Ligand SMILES: Nc1nc2c(c(=O)[nH]1)N[C@H]1C(S)=C(S)[C@@H](COP(=O)(O)OP(=O)(O)OC[C@H]3O[C@@H](n4cnc5c(=O)[nH]c(N)nc54)[C@H](O)[C@@H]3O)O[C@H]1N2
């Protein structure tokens with residue numbers, strides 16, 4: 064296909080518009096309201112994720128390739144059997160905020176109307192459920208009142224449990240630009256960790272994990288005492304519940320925050336996973352919303368609570384109602400008449416009559432043998448759910464587990480009996496809704512690979528085999544039906560309304576420009592909302608499981624700048640892996656005891672454990688450790704963190720407490736540590752501990768550690784990469800206690816093996832460059848064995864992914880006189896691309912600042 068395609072980035076909930084050229088090059092769409100041309104490092108690298116190896120290209124049944132017909136028959140048969148043996152509630156779907164709205168709508172209709180169960184839940188349960196429940200309690204409906212412009216128009220922006228710089232980078236860039244243009248604007252970050260987002264903060268409130276409710280209760284009391292509250296339903300009860308709230312924060316910091324909030328009418332409080340992923344997540348949302356409702360700071364320019372969504376279509380899933388406690392189109396069971404209206408519209412006499420199981424409960428039911436058939440779509444629960452070892456056992460117990468995915472390389476797809484190949488980004492066609500209620504098109508611009516098909520098609524084919532004709536000829540028809548659901552008779556007044564889309568023609572759908580809901584009539588779109596709102600009492604309470612002498616630390620989990628969830632899309636891209644090449648657990652030096660920086664450490668809880676490399680980091684709060692959620696069996700099996708994460712949930716939303724688990728951290732003595740570079744990925748069971756990543760030039764790096772004698776391991780690793788007609792150049796450095804070897808054929812480098820008794824080994828990134836050369840010369844061979852490059856210093860991690868600039872080069876530019884972001888940019892080009900690395904460059908500048916200021 065020639066020309067430019069307008070589409071939407073498939074990563075985060077900012078929902079940036081992109082332009083894709085004929086060669087798959089991706090740039091920001093200047094016409095899209097979310098990003099106005101900007102992109103972050105992940106969006107910029109989208110083109111590199113298009114031709115990933117490991118695609119699932121054909122249906123499979125019981126491990127063997129099957130035709131679509133046979134696979135769909137098997138799925139229908141599996142559901143039929145489970146329905147006959149255990150009834151509707153022994154069947155389930157587990158879906159995802161990465162589905163398009165049309166696929167999501169199809170999945171929800173299939174579960175609730177065809178199977179007759181509300182056992183359809185989504186990974187949004189792990190992500191947005193507390194915000195949804197908070198919205199419903201405060202507004203009677205799941206509404207985000209604000210729009211992105213409010214962040215730019217506010218005089219105070221409070222970011223609660225949000226690492227915006229890494230997780231919603233384009234919104235972060237908009238915030239940074241607004242603050243630069245209007246320096247009087249203030250930013251407060253509420254996060255136990257000092258994150259890259261704190262780069263823009265005037266105040267960092269290092270809240271004790273879980274104490275956000277106490278913080279916002281204290282704020283409500285302060286606002287009331289200052290005479291700033293106005294009558295609002297529920298306010299008195301909320302004040303009573305807040306009485307005595309005392310967050311443990313430095314008194315001066317707390318006082319500053321309370322004063323700033325009180326004296327600034329234009330305030331936006333944006334909240335994300337540090338709020339939602341908690342056993343008090345719903346109360347955190349309401350404690351925040353209370354402060355806005357009580358002061359009337361809601362739905363106005365630059366003022367309001369703002370729940371930011373994670374996934375590209377978390378909002379779409381909520382709109383179609385594909386969660387176990389919703390019906391569809393914001394209809395629910397609790398409001399009389401709504402169930403009947405939907406049952407009639409869908410002609411579904413068996414429409415599920417009550418809410419189903421929420422994600423954590425659903426997998427517990429599967430573990431107890433109560434689920435006979437489950438269809439998992441666009442998510443990787445074997446990795447991303449808490450208590451993940453139990454979840455794997457549960458997945459194995461389900462007699463018919465179906466997984467629809469684009470990739471074969473997922474830990475969940477491994478466990479499925481039936482595998483269905485799905486279209487991915489650039490192939491599929493439909494809509495997504497971002498955090499500010501803007502509906503945008505994702506458009507296909509590539510041919511469908513292999514036999515991959517849209518998810519809605521697979522769902523409607525199985526439905527047909529169960530006697531249902533959905534009658535859709537494409538996503539536009541589904542979108543119209545979705546819009547029609549929002550117009551059904553509603554006893555309760557609802558804001559969510561897509562009436563203007565019920566008559567949208569196929570051509571109009573194809574050309575659809577970004578549109579914010581509500582859309583009550585064709586050509587009309589929504590803006591800020593001023594919902595009827597109430598305050599909700601939120602008594603402070605501690606996390607579900609307290610730390611103890613045995614498990615003294617609080618485990619926080621979250622994201623890295625350049626990785627997406629379980630790495631099925633970003634893990635194969637060398638320049639995205641360069642930012643943080645290995646799974647690290649971060650800890651304050653005061654908590655380290657006998658643990659050494661760079662050594663392997665076991666993070667252990669009452670539920671399970673994981674082994675990661677320890678990073679001592681003064682930016683961590685003492686008493687907490689942080690581990691990324693990303694690593695899987697594919698990349699570092701021992702470093703999957705979720706087996707250690709507790710499955711406690713919020714009693715209202717059912718969202719798990721992914722941000723706090725009591726743990727201890729123990730040293731992991733290993734007899735040897737080493738790394739192997741090779742021209743292919745090697746199996747991850749090469750050693751007791753292994754972490755692999757792609758480098759440039761098709762090379763793979765494997766970080767390893769094990770328990771056998773170093774010399775034995777050295778021989779074994781060389782044997783694992785040996786090739787015919789290739790020769791080893793080996794150096795055993797007894798003094799340094801290291802073994803090094805390079806495998807060459809006709810001067811071409813094939814592999815490097817380096818191993819020693821401690822984790823302190825020569826740097827490895829620079830070695831990848833040698834793999835690009837057809838023949839490596841004598842100086843390079845010497846350098847190889849010496850363990851450092853022939854010219855220049857040993858390399859440092861990549862900071863700027865767009866221009867491949869390392870920390871060392873940036874430090875050198877600073878040492879050479881660059882003393883601002885702009886000057887570093889002029890000297891090295893770092894920070895001049897997508898801008899995601901600017902907070903880290905600023906951190907290097909700040910490190911150097913005292914020295915720059917010193918007289919010579
Ligand atoms: N690079 C990247 N971006 C992403 C994603 C990704 O995988 N990679 N995923 C997307 C998705 S689905 C989501 S949901 C979003 C998540 O976006 P964020 O919510 O911004 O990201 P997280 O890193 O999960 O957590 C945010 C912060 O919460 C803090 N925190 C932990 N406990 C508490 C607490 O008790 N109180 C407070 N106030 N803070 C706490 C953590 O230290 C962390 O810095 O990111 C989206 N964007």
Ligand SMILES: Nc1nc2c(c(=O)[nH]1)N[C@H]1C(S)=C(S)[C@@H](COP(=O)(O)OP(=O)(O)OC[C@H]3O[C@@H](n4cnc5c(=O)[nH]c(N)nc54)[C@H](O)[C@@H]3O)O[C@H]1N2
Nearest residue numbers: 189190441442443447467468469485620628629631692721
């Ligand atoms: N410890 C800890 N755990 C967490 C979190 C945390 O902060 N800490 N965060 C939680 C949150 S907020 C989230 S959102 C989850 C995310 O966790 P998951 O949803 O499990 O993670 P992904 O890696 O995004 O999995 C998505 C899969 O869908 C596939 N896919 C993409 N598009 C399509 C499509 O159109 N159709 C189909 N069929 N497949 C598709 C991709 O190939 C990929 O394999 O993790 C949660 N788990």
Ligand code: SF4
Nearest residue numbers: 072074075079103106
């Ligand atoms: S901020 Fe980055 S990841 Fe999020 S939608 Fe925009 S380009 Fe994609």
Ligand SMILES: [Mo]
Nearest residue numbers: 189190373374
């Ligand atoms: Mo998420």
